[in-house]
Amino acid sequence: MASGDRADGVGSCKHSDKASQMAVENACKLANAMFPINGTDEDYLSLMRMIMHYTANYIERSVSKQGEDIHDYETTFVAALYNGKDVYYANAGDSGIIALNTNGVYHVVTTKHNNEYGEVFPLSRRMFEVGKANFDAAAVICMTDGLLDWVTPNSLRDHKYRVSVPRMNIFVEQALFNEELDDEKMKEYSDLVQQMITELAERSETDDHIDKKYGELKDKNLKDDLTVAVLINTEALYDSIQWEEPKEKTTIEKFADTYKTLISLYPKDGKDMLLKHIKDCNANSSDEEIAEYVEKVIALAEKQSGEKAEMEEPSKQENNDAKKKTNKNWLKRKRKIKPRE
Numbered sequence: 001m002a003s004g005d006r007a008d009g010v011g012s013c014k015h016s017d018k019a020s021q022m023a024v025e026n027a028c029k030l031a032n033a034m035f036p037i038n039g040t041d042e043d044y045l046s047l048m049r050m051i052m053h054y055t056a057n058y059i060e061r062s063v064s065k066q067g068e069d070i071h072d073y074e075t076t077f078v079a080a081l082y083n084g085k086d087v088y089y090a091n092a093g094d095s096g097i098i099a100l101n102t103n104g105v106y107h108v109v110t111t112k113h114n115n116e117y118g119e120v121f122p123l124s125r126r127m128f129e130v131g132k133a134n135f136d137a138a139a140v141i142c143m144t145d146g147l148l149d150w151v152t153p154n155s156l157r158d159h160k161y162r163v164s165v166p167r168m169n170i171f172v173e174q175a176l177f178n179e180e181l182d183d184e185k186m187k188e189y190s191d192l193v194q195q196m197i198t199e200l201a202e203r204s205e206t207d208d209h210i211d212k213k214y215g216e217l218k219d220k221n222l223k224d225d226l227t228v229a230v231l232i233n234t235e236a237l238y239d240s241i242q243w244e245e246p247k248e249k250t251t252i253e254k255f256a257d258t259y260k261t262l263i264s265l266y267p268k269d270g271k272d273m274l275l276k277h278i279k280d281c282n283a284n285s286s287d288e289e290i291a292e293y294v295e296k297v298i299a300l301a302e303k304q305s306g307e308k309a310e311m312e313e314p315s316k317q318e319n320n321d322a323k324k325k326t327n328k329n330w331l332k333r334k335r336k337i338k339p340r341e
Contacts, residue, residue, distance in 0.1 A: 003031050004080050004142045004229035019059055019075035023123060026058045027051050027079055041088075044081055045130055048090040051079060052128045056092075060124065074122040078110065082140045084233040087133040092123045096148045098163055100139040100172060104241040106163035108152060109133050112145075117265070138236035139172045142229040147197075150222055153215075154257065155246060158304045165243035166213050170196055171230050180234075197226055252293075256301040263301075271298065 030051050036043040055077060063070050076093020089097050091110040099109050110129055113121040121127045143151070151167045170193055203209055204217035211217055249257070255278060262277075263270035275294050282290060 003028070004082070004140060004231045016073065016075055019073040019123075020077075022059050022062065022073075023055050023075050023077045027055050027077070030054050031079075031081075041086075041132055044086075044088045045132060048079065048081065048088055048130045049128065052077070052090050052092060052123070052130070053126070056123050056126060070124060074124060076120060076145070077123045078142050080140050080142055080231065082137065082231045082233075084236065085136045087137045087140050089129075089131060089133065091129045092121065092125070092127060094120050094145040094148075096143060096145070098141045098143065098148070098151065098168065099133055099135075099137040100141075100168075100241070101135040102138050102236060103135075106161065106165065106168055106241075107133070107135065108162055138233055140231040141168070141171055144225045144227045146222065146226045147228055154261065155215075157257065157260070158307075159244075159246050161243060164215075165241055166215075169241070171228055172232065193228075197222075201226065252297055252300060255297045256304060259297055259301045260305065274298075 031047065034047060034050065036047060039047075059073055059075075060070055063073050076095045078091045078093070078095040078097055079089065080097055081088040087097070087099050087109065089109055091097065092113060094112045094114050096108065096110040096112065098106055100106050113125075113127050113129065115121075151164050152162055153164060156162055156164060173189070200211070200214065200217055201222040203211070204222045209217045255274070258277060259270065259274045262273050266273060271294070274297065275290065278294060278297070279285075279287075279290050282293075285293075
């Protein structure tokens with residue numbers, strides 16, 4: 001069983017970097033100390049929930065002893081346990097996990113924890129997401145939000161494949177599955193990935209920001225914290241990675257995307273903002289024509305959102321079932337198991 005975790009300090013907090021370091025270090029210590037050999041699903045899920053609570057408690061106690069403000073030590077945190085097939089995960093904040101299944105499809109395993117105003121719910125809020133992926137995985141990738149947003153751009157929000165395969169392949173190169181890897185080769189690959197991401201981030205700030213392979217480099221924030229942990233089963237026999245280049249969207253589809261973004265950020269004013277935006281783009285159209293067109297845009301957006309929800313519902317239900325089991329198991333065991341300091 002291998003573990004991976006990432007923490008990203010909340011940028012506006014004075015000591016967020018220290019908080020993220022404490023989160024990773026103490027999560028690893030607890031995982032090693034309390035790991036259940038030959039455990040069940042419930043054992044591993046309980047361990048993940050214990051890691052989240054223990055890590056949050058440790059940071060709070062440390063800050064309290066120093067007489068400082070916990071709000072200066074906010075961090076997100078995401079962790080995974082992986083045995084070469086099963087993925088157990090825990091998440092707090094806007095970092096996340098992507099996994100490649102054995103059929104060659106990437107899945108976004110976790111959900112982001114923030115509100116409609118972009119406020120992130122960090123580890124200290126204890127709004128933990130704990131679960132088990134409902135598929136066999138060949139690779140698991142834990143990412144901070146800077147990279148997670150980049151490999152899941154808005155342009156793929158309603159696409160058949162939510163994850164950009166060309167971008168993800170930077171981190172999960174197919175050659176890694178075809179040869180034996182030693183520490184030296186892994187170091188070389190890690191350095192190469194770091195160099196590639198650094199170069200792309202620098203290009204996103206120049207006029208040369210459209211890449212033939214990776215697309216528009218300005219579509220997400222490559223200036224943010226860019227850290228990743230990759231767990232790969234090099235013996236996994238997965239199908240060729242499935243991917244279709246997204247088709248160029250029609251004008252009404254682009255407006256539908258704009259509406260979904262506006263309504264998620266401004267629930268009360270999203271429709272009026274869309275109307276103004278379309279009116280600005282079509283100065284020669286009458287108010288009646290624009291109003292009619294806006295209704296068509298909204299209808300398309302709602303249809304797309306409904307279809308997406310239907311596709312996601314089965315996996316969400318399985319994750320919810322896993323969370324319920326975890327909560328029950330945690331209540332049974334919390335008096336029996338005490339984390340080591």
